Structure formats: structure tokens, C-alpha cells
Amino acid sequence: MTIIDINCDLAEREDLAESIQAPLMEHITSANVACGAHAGSAALMRLTLRQARLHGVAVGAHPGYPDRENFGRLDLEMPPGDLEASVEAQVRSLAQLAKEVGVSVQYVKPHGALYNRAAWDLEIARVIARAVKRVSGELALVGLAGSPALAVWKDAGIPTIAEAFADRRYNADGSLRARRHADALLQDPEAAATQALGIATRQEVAAGDGSSVKIEAETLCIHGDTPGAVAIARCVRKRLEDAGVTVQPWHFRVGLG
Numbered sequence: 001m002t003i004i005d006i007n008c009d010l011a012e013r014e015d016l017a018e019s020i021q022a023p024l025m026e027h028i029t030s031a032n033v034a035c036g037a038h039a040g041s042a043a044l045m046r047l048t049l050r051q052a053r054l055h056g057v058a059v060g061a062h063p064g065y066p067d068r069e070n071f072g073r074l075d076l077e078m079p080p081g082d083l084e085a086s087v088e089a090q091v092r093s094l095a096q097l098a099k100e101v102g103v104s105v106q107y108v109k110p111h112g113a114l115y116n117r118a119a120w121d122l123e124i125a126r127v128i129a130r131a132v133k134r135v136s137g138e139l140a141l142v143g144l145a146g147s148p149a150l151a152v153w154k155d156a157g158i159p160t161i162a163e164a165f166a167d168r169r170y171n172a173d174g175s176l177r178a179r180r181h182a183d184a185l186l187q188d189p190e191a192a193a194t195q196a197l198g199i200a201t202r203q204e205v206a207a208g209d210g211s212s213v214k215i216e217a218e219t220l221c222i223h224g225d226t227p228g229a230v231a232i233a234r235c236v237r238k239r240l241e242d243a244g245v246t247v248q249p250w251h252f253r254v255g256l257g
Contacts, residue, residue, distance in 0.1 A: 005219035011048040012039040025055040027233035035090035038064030038072025058249035063090035064111030087131035109142035119147035164217035166196040189235035
């Protein structure tokens with residue numbers, strides 16, 4: 001039986017909280033909640049946590065570089081100790097709010113430039129591992145499928161979740177096409193669903209140059225701020241389930257929570 005999780009980056013924009021987040025919760029199984037550093041606020045975190053609880057959606061922390069001006073999408077050179085403290089504080093802040101709302105944080109997925117940097121920079125990956133373990137030894141870490149970061153985190157004794165993307169184009173080497181390119185996003189729901197199904201059932205994705213890239217993932221991401229995100233999420237989930245794929249939160253498979 002093929003099983004896949006659908007996650008979504010949320011709590012990043014106040015103006016999308018009701019119009020986009022609420023309907024997205026009906027189609028996703030895990031919510032990556034921004035922790036206030038690259039975007040969001042305590043109030044938006046609480047609202048997102050309540051929405052996740054209402055729909056039975058698993059919750060993960062989504063820490064990023066403390067750079068709201070650039071939405072955490074530009075790489076920052078931070079002293080390792082400062083970065084570790086920032087990630088730890090972000091995850092702890094969400095964990096505390098989650099406790100108040102009555103849900104638990106299951107995993108951590110770095111955001112934006114921090115996610116991409118950790119995928120290849122082993123020292124940054126180790127910094128994130130240390131920060132997460134200081135919060136809880138039960139938390140998992142989400143990283144780019146096939147990236148060295150996953151091995152670093154496994155060596156640190158942290159459960160890992162390999163991630164692929166339904167709404168992002170890939171390069172032939174398995175990396176994500178940079179957002180500076182106009183075609184970096186897959187905004188057509190049917191195209192995103194086709195990519196998601198290929199990843200879930202055949203462990204492959206078509207790169208921008210037409211080549212086929214092998215990719216083994218346990219969770220699929222849809223960005224909450226991608227234009228048409230709700231339609232994409234609806235189409236992706238329907239296509240997966242129509243093909244017999246079981247869509248459920250990752251943590252059900254390992255007994256966390």
C-alpha cells in the first residue's frame with residue numbers, strides 16, 4: 001500500500017488566514033506553522049493551530065532565518081550559536097502555543113533559504129539538529145529527499161521525513177528550480193497533481209529539461225502562498241486517492257504523538 005503525507009507551509013500571511021488556510025486544511029494532512037521569525041505572529045500561530053486541531057491535521061514547526069524583510073528566502077550568514085538559539089526559540093514558541101491550544105508539535109521543517117542551505121551544508125544541518133534535540137528528542141525533521149541533511153539528522157538520532165514538492169519544478173540533478181525563474185512554480189492544479197502522483201507511485205519526477213529524476217519521498221509539499229493553492233491541494237489529494245494512494249500524516253507510521 002502506498003502512503004503519502006501532504007504538508008503545507010502556513011501561518012505566514014494574515015490576509016490568507018481565513019480565505020486560504022481554512023479551506024486548505026480540508027485537503028492537507030500536515031501543517032508547517034511559521035514561528036514568527038521569517039513571517040507570522042503569535043496570534044496567527046494560534047489561529048493556525050486551532051484550524052489544524054479542528055481538521056485533524058498534524059502540526060510541525062516551520063522556523064526560518066530571522067529576516068522578515070526578505071521572507072526568509074535569502075541566505076544569512078549567522079554565527080552557529082546564534083542560529084541554533086534562533087531555531088530553538090522558534091520551535092519552543094510554537095510548542096508552547098500548541099500546548100495551550102491542545103495539540104502537539106510532531107516535527108520541524110526549516111523554511112526557505114534555511115531549508116535549502118541545510119540540504120547541502122552539513123554544518124547548518126547539524127546546527128538545526130542540535131536546536132531541535134534541545135527542544136525534544138521526539139521531534140522529527142523534514143528535509144529535501146535525497147539530500148545529505150537527512151543522513152546527518154539520522155546520525156544524530158532524529159527521525160527524518162523525506163520531502164518532495166507538488167508545486168515546484170525540479171532540475172535534472174534533483175534540486176528545486178530557483179524561484180528567480182518564472183517557471184519555478186507549478187500553478188496548474190492538474191500539472192501539480194500529475195507530478196505528485198508520479199512521485200508517490202513511481203518515485204520519479206520530470207525535470208524541466210524533460211529528463212526523469214528518481215525521488216523517494218514520504219511527504220509532499222504544497223505552499224500556502226502559491227497562487228491557486230486550494231485548487232492545487234484539492235486536485236492533488238483527489239488524484240492520489242483516486243489512484244489508491246493512502247493520504248495520512250507521517251507520524252501515524254511511527255507512533256509519535
